[in-house]
Amino acid sequence: MIDRSELHALADNELSETERQDLLRRMSDDASAQAELQSIQSMKSMLRRHEGPELDTAELWKRCQDRLTEIDKTKRVEGFVGKYAWGICGLFFLAIAMAGFFNRASGRSVRPDEVAGYVAGMSPISVPRNADQTQLEPALKEVVGEAFRNRPAKWLVTAVGRNGSPGHRCSYVQLTDEFGDVAVVAMHDVAQVDGLWQYEPDPEFGATKFDGVNALFWKRREDGEICMVVGQRSYDELYRVVQSICPTQGP
Amino acid sequence: MLFGRRDSREAFERQAEKIFPSVVGTALRLTRSREEAEDLAMEAMVRAYEAFDRFDGNNFKAWMLRIVTNLYINRYRQKQRGPSLGSLDEEGAQEPVGHQDEIPDRMLFDNMVGAEVERALNQVPEDFRVAVILSDIEELSYQEIADATNVPIGTVRSRIARGRSILRKLLLEFAMKEGILKSGGSQ
Numbered sequence: 427m428i429d430r431s432e433l434h435a436l437a438d439n440e441l442s443e444t445e446r447q448d449l450l451r452r453m454s455d456d457a458s459a460q461a462e463l464q465s466i467q468s469m470k471s472m473l474r475r476h477e478g479p480e481l482d483t484a485e486l487w488k489r490c491q492d493r494l495t496e497i498d499k500t501k502r503v504e505g506f507v508g509k510y511a512w513g514i515c516g517l518f519f520l521a522i523a524m525a526g527f528f529n530r531a532s533g534r535s536v537r538p539d540e541v542a543g544y545v546a547g548m549s550p551i552s553v554p555r556n557a558d559q560t561q562l563e564p565a566l567k568e569v570v571g572e573a574f575r576n577r578p579a580k581w582l583v584t585a586v587g588r589n590g591s592p593g594h595r596c597s598y599v600q601l602t603d604e605f606g607d608v609a610v611v612a613m614h615d616v617a618q619v620d621g622l623w624q625y626e627p628d629p630e631f632g633a634t635k636f637d638g639v640n641a642l643f644w645k646r647r648e649d650g651e652i653c654m655v656v657g658q659r660s661y662d663e664l665y666r667v668v669q670s671i672c673p674t675q676g677p
Numbered sequence: 678m679l680f681g682r683r684d685s686r687e688a689f690e691r692q693a694e695k696i697f698p699s700v701v702g703t704a705l706r707l708t709r710s711r712e713e714a715e716d717l718a719m720e721a722m723v724r725a726y727e728a729f730d731r732f733d734g735n736n737f738k739a740w741m742l743r744i745v746t747n748l749y750i751n752r753y754r755q756k757q758r759g760p761s762l763g764s765l766d767e768e769g770a771q772e773p774v775g776h777q778d779e780i781p782d783r784m785l786f787d788n789m790v791g792a793e794v795e796r797a798l799n800q801v802p803e804d805f806r807v808a809v810i811l812s813d814i815e816e817l818s819y820q821e822i823a824d825a826t827n828v829p830i831g832t833v834r835s836r837i838a839r840g841r842s843i844l845r846k847l848l849l850e851f852a853m854k855e856g857i858l859k860s861g862g863s864q
Contacts, residue, residue: 431838438812438837440819469845473813476794483701486715487694490722497723498686 428452428459437466535618538634538641541654544596544613550587559583569599569612570653570672571646578670580604601667608657608667616652619643625661631668633661640664689729693722696738699815700745706810707749709799721745739817743825746807750826797847805840812837 432449435441441449453459507514536544553562562583567574577583584607585600595614600607622632622643632643641656642664655664693700700721705714721744725732732740798806807826811817819837823830 430842431834434838434841435819435834438819440834465845466841469841469848470813472794473809474816476814479702479705479795481698481701481705483698486701486718487697490693490697490719491690493719493723494686494690494726497726 428456430462433459433463434466437463437470535620536613536616537620538622538636541613541619541641542636544589544594544616545598545609545611547591547594548587548589548596548598550585550598550600552585553583555582555584562586565597566599566601566610566671569597569610571612571649571651574672576671581671601671606658608655608659608664610667610671611654611656612646613652613654617650619652625665627662628665631665642668644668685729686726689726692737693725693741696741697722699738700741703742703745703810703815704749706798706814707746707807717745717749721748724748736821738815739821739825742811742815742817743821746811746825747827793848793851797844797851800847801840801843805836805843808833808836809840809844813841 428449432441432445436446436449453463559577559582563574563577565586566577566583580603581601582603583599584602585598587598589596589598593615597612597614599610601610602608619632619634622634625631625633625642630644634641634643636656639656639658640661641654642661643652643654645651646653655667657664657667659667697718701714701718704717704721705711708714708717721741725741725744728744798809801809804826808822811822811825812819817825819830819833822833822837826833828836
């Protein structure tokens with residue numbers, strides 16, 4: 427018995443030489459198989475001639491080329507990023523580090539809640555009550571700057587401190603009178619404090635509160651550094667403190 | 678690297694452009710929808726381009742058609758209408774040759790025109806149709822068809838035999854209906 431698939435394989439030239447010879451031998455006296463083979467070959471020939479539906483592939487080919495161009499572009503970008511990923515990361519890191527360094531080295535803007543960080547790093551030294559106050563005036567001058575004229579007699583310097591950390595440099599003087607303490611702080615690395623509201627009587631001053639405690643800020647005239655006075659007093663009283671130690675400060 | 682890619686693109690396009698009509702034609706015969714055929718052909722080209730460095734350099738057309746067929750089987754076939762009737766093509770199932778009188782005269786095929794063939798081809802169950810298209814229209818070998826469709830070579834052989842038989846039967850029915858052929862198999 428001849429299997430049809432053998433005839434198809436013969437027509438497709440997919441039989442080994444041995445198989446082909448064997449099949450041809452078996453077919454020699456089988457007219458049906460011969461007719462079947464002829465029919466298969468005719469159909470193969472017809473299908474080979476058959477051109478199928480008419481297609482305009484030119485436009486589609488153009489679209490394919492455009493798509494390949496897009497892929498090439500994407501691969502170029504991916505290749506560049508992949509190849510230089512470490513370099514790009516390094517550059518970003520360097521840029522961040524430089525920006526940080528620049529920020530610390532030069533004056534910068536801070537928010538009021540960051541000011542606490544400047545003062546927190548300090549350990550003010552208490553001054554004995556019987557200490558010579560005139561010897562402490564340079565410390566007060568360092569805080570208030572060139573505008574410092576005198577220390578009113580009613581004020582006693584009761585503590586001084588300094589923070590030398592780069593980017594957080596500041597000087598601190600605590601003054602005391604019969605109503606209590608006020609602290610005067612100069613922040614040498616700060617050029618601006620954001621988020622203050624304007625102290626209305628004097629537009630050169632800005633005001634805020636730290637945990638309910640009033641604070642006034644102003645800018646030293648000679649170098650633009652920011653100074654602050656803070657204490658359990660009204661803004662007007664704090665303003666008068668500043669006026670009393672550096673009366674030339676203001677508009 | 679940049680020049681390497683450009684050279685590769687040119688080499689790919691040089692070969693792909695020649696066989697592109699075949700790719701689109703096969704895609705159209707597989708999907709039976711012009712829109713899906715365009716999508717399939719385009720996607721196959723992109724896949725082929727991305728995998729071009731893995732092409733062994735032997736038969737680009739067979740390689741491309743393998744991608745088209747695989748892509749069609751994996752993605753498009755699920756939403757195709759009609760069953761694939763894959764269970765009919767058991768490997769090794771023997772089909773004896775019919776009587777001589779039952780075999781249509783080869784003149785029948787000479788009288789068939791493109792649209793009739795295409796219509797009949799579209800009615801052949803999918804697995805058989807794919808095998809016949811790849812073998813008789815695209816002229817791939819059994820091994821290449823087996824690679825393209827991920828089936829054993831014996832299955833390809835039986836699918837081709839069965840596919841052609843079904844196609845012949847459909848053409849015969851059409852010929853008898855249209856009066857091209859009278860009952861009994863002779864013109």
